[in-house]
Amino acid sequence: MKASQFLISTLKEAPADAEVVSHQLMTRAGMVKKLGAGIYTYMPMGLRVIRKVEAIVREEMNRAGAIEMTMPVVQPAELWQETGRFDKMGPELLRIKDRHERDYVVQPTSEEVVTDIARQELRSYKQLPKNFYQIQTKFRDERRPRFGLMRGREFIMKDAYSFDRDQASAKASYQVMAQAYRRIFDRFGLRYRAVAADSGAIGGDLSEEFQVIAATGEDAIVYCPDSEYAANMEKAEALAPTQARAAATQAMAKTPTPGKATCADVAQLLGVPLSTTVKSLVLATDVQDANGASTARIWLLLLRGDHDMNEVKVGKLAGMEQGFRFATLAEIDAHFGCQPGYLGPVGLRQPVTVVADREVAVMHDWICGANAPDFHMTGVNWGRDLPEPDLVADLRNVVAGDPSPDGKGMLAIERGIEVGHVFYLGTKYSRAMNASFLAEDGKPQLLEMGCYGIGITRLPAAAIEQNHDARGIIWPDAIAPFTVVVCPIGPDRSPAVKEAADALYQELLAAGVDVILDDRGERPGAMFADWELIGVPHRVTIGDKALKEGQVEYQHRRDAAATRVATAEIGTFVKSRLSSATA
Amino acid sequence: MKASQFLISTLKEAPADAEVVSHQLMTRAGMVKKLGAGIYTYMPMGLRVIRKVEAIVREEMNRAGAIEMTMPVVQPAELWQETGRFDKMGPELLRIKDRHERDYVVQPTSEEVVTDIARQELRSYKQLPKNFYQIQTKFRDERRPRFGLMRGREFIMKDAYSFDRDQASAKASYQVMAQAYRRIFDRFGLRYRAVAADSGAIGGDLSEEFQVIAATGEDAIVYCPDSEYAANMEKAEALAPTQARAAATQAMAKTPTPGKATCADVAQLLGVPLSTTVKSLVLATDVQDANGASTARIWLLLLRGDHDMNEVKVGKLAGMEQGFRFATLAEIDAHFGCQPGYLGPVGLRQPVTVVADREVAVMHDWICGANAPDFHMTGVNWGRDLPEPDLVADLRNVVAGDPSPDGKGMLAIERGIEVGHVFYLGTKYSRAMNASFLAEDGKPQLLEMGCYGIGITRLPAAAIEQNHDARGIIWPDAIAPFTVVVCPIGPDRSPAVKEAADALYQELLAAGVDVILDDRGERPGAMFADWELIGVPHRVTIGDKALKEGQVEYQHRRDAAATRVATAEIGTFVKSRLSSATA
Structure with missing residues (x-):
């Protein structure tokens, strides 16, 4: 290519709304041009990068035996109603009407359409496994699109969907994709990690995110420098402490802490480490009785003052699976006789389910709210001052220095940008849409599915977040324009x-x-x-x-x-x- | 590729709604799958064809110096309001609203967006000429989508837009594209014709359609087997007859023709050739006076009984440029004192503008309605029985055997499917959107534009209409799956x-x-x-x-x-x- 026959259109200044460096540099380098909120034209220079990303993805998907097709951008609502997503999804699902006032969506992904194709095409176990993919325009009507291609509304995604006869085969298909993704990201020439991610209600370890390492990444990723262990923050397990709980050395005392409503303030006032304090989080779950009447169950979660709650882990507690909420002030008052800031597990008015984080369960001589304004209890000890917790569980985000769950060293944390995800779906969609095949025994059986995405237009932005300097972008060879x-x-x-x-x-x-x-x-x-x-x-x-x-x-x-x-x-x-x- | 690792999914029967052979065969061969009215998934077998079409188009567009970019599918309404198309276009423009109730369209083409890019990027004559293209999903909300990919709602189009400093340069850019299109269609391995098309108000010969020849084609295309002449039916000129008008040999007579309201019936009743009859078409144009009041001007168009009116040619008559309509029954009654079926130019009640087709102008002893129910006039002659027409013009579609406008033989007619169009736009869009550049003299000047489309997903359907037999499709090598x-x-x-x-x-x-x-x-x-x-x-x-x-x-x-x-x-x-x- 000769530059005179191409469009080279650089800018000295980045637009005012470009908050992140990749958005600034892609705009200044003439790679994208904003048309509307979260909607960009891929300019000639940027499109060359996108095409190279696509070509690598396509080559490796084909090599892994996936078969390319292209599903429509505009999709009739009926299929989305079959799975319930037409109603359940929020306004990020762009719902539209055609000239006859019929309902459609602009596809954010294509699980419904591909499952509809599979239930028509894959009629016998002999046709399985199959993996269909597309590289196609998607739309998510983000409430607050930003960061350029990083969180746009219209974007290009590679989405693949595997169909298998049973779980064992589905897991093998999943592994084929996970390997293909490693080859793809290796070829991009970027530093990345494949991290275990939470696989929701399905369980097992069949969900991995592919994170491009960048200091500006939105996600915290957890890894062990001495082993292969890597997971996202939601997933990374905080192991139970190996040491036993030490014996009490202090008497419990109601200690004045006027105006000190946070653990950090209390620790500072009392001149003790933050790790000797315990924070109290009051949650509620709503339970329907046989007559449909709803009663709230109140939960008290106890975490060390220097730890953060992990919502995904909490959501997996027995009794929490259907979702939880923070308790209302009225509920808190009824159970604790006190407002937040001074709550604790000692001397409750009404029974609550007390769940202690694994770390809290082995603490002695700890500090918590006294259920009285401006007071905390110090020298609190399990068994002596209050009953043992109803449940001990991993409730917290890991921190750097925690032992690695694989027992091979200590965890470290860095930031990443998610650009790929492989996920075992099981029968979630095939069940909803009755997508079955005839098994070897002649009986219909639901297809086992997996889904596998790569953010084609997000990838260049992530590459830039990782590779730039004061003068501009530094592309890896494989995806340079x-x-x-x-x-x-x-x-x-x-x-x-x-x-x-x-x-x-x-x-x-x-x-x-x-x-x-x-x-x-x-x-x-x-x-x-x-x-x-x-x-x-x-x-x-x-x-x-x-x-x-x-x-x-x-x-x-x-x-x-x-x-x-x-x-x-x-x-x-x-x-x-x-x-x-x-x- | 091994078949066991691909999706081969053939059907014995075509779906009931498949009216044309390409739709039947593409469905039976497992190339497309209908998702909704006019919305298709491109299945693996079909996508391979589409990708080959795309690759040929991309290669030749690049060779011709066009630069690829990708414009968004979902486009904010503002630009479409600038050109007025947001309001002017019919419901085939799919208008949608996002979560904030802002107006958007799903792109049917991208003149607005590319002109917006050009007015920002092309600031100096030094940057011209430029040609930008994309191969991208489009949507037209057809009232009655049908014929599979031939007239779908969602489709893939290659659209290119050229920007030039003046008309001469724009015409050169147009010719570069017209040549590239010839190379593209040659490479597809299809029989096709590049036919002159009407270029609307702009005039000149800078509009050509690329028609794939097929007996089932929707368009009639006109060509001269002995020369290069080819045009679509709208455009093809019917030359003025070379012979002079012969002298009258009959007296005019009011002849009873009870119940014979068409030229064909009259000719049969009277035992004369249809070509001796003249049909009367009554049109109206609405003229606004200075106060905004509207008055109708009534036109009588005279065509030979065996000829068809050409609406495009009629629309170019002086006074018709703003559009015309058929006259109402009341207007006809007021001017002719008779209802349709027996109208004619002899003995009008009120003045009308009489326009004779070139052929009618040289007729003698002709037959027309008598402006009396169940009567026709025979032996009618210009000058003697009625005044010479106010205007003589080419009003009709050509027929096979007409002389070629290039004087090199006789015209033939065959059917075609339009799959490409090159068009000189002039300043239509750049004027509406004030897209100007600084000319060599330092003054702002409007960009001269052209637009160039190829129906990427329509092409395979056209190829099949041309190349199939009772057993199925016969692909040319270049675009075979x-x-x-x-x-x-x-x-x-x-x-x-x-x-x-x-x-x-x-x-x-x-x-x-x-x-x-x-x-x-x-x-x-x-x-x-x-x-x-x-x-x-x-x-x-x-x-x-x-x-x-x-x-x-x-x-x-x-x-x-x-x-x-x-x-x-x-x-x-x-x-x-x-x-x-x-x-």
């Missing part, structure tokens, strides 16, 4: 420069390298600034002075300075620098 | 058959041929029926008996019988049969 840029300096003044640049361009083109020749005639400063902003990884600069000495300059986007290379060898030199994924 | 199918007979029973099939499959794969090996173990009859229905152009059958004689069978989908080829030579033989576009 161009792999190499050839920059002649003053080709109008020097026929030799022009000729050398053209020759190198032609040589690299002939070798199948994705090269762009900057023939725009820009001055060096503006030209270099453009390419550093756009982030093309390899640059060759051809200037009159060096050329007379038989040399040109090579510089990788990460190099601090250029390297002189003999003109005759530059083609070979550049090719040797390209990552094998591109060559 | 697979180019070659290898069919082993009883590979389970004969290791030699299996081995020979595998070896040929591997040889063709290695040569880059898009080959599928049918390893499903189907019986020969079912297997051949599947591939003939699907329409793979080249088939190699490997059976035990021939193999023992050192031979296998090759059959092109159009061949009546198979050809025996030596096993050792079959790879080379097949490759030699592939069209160069594919190899």
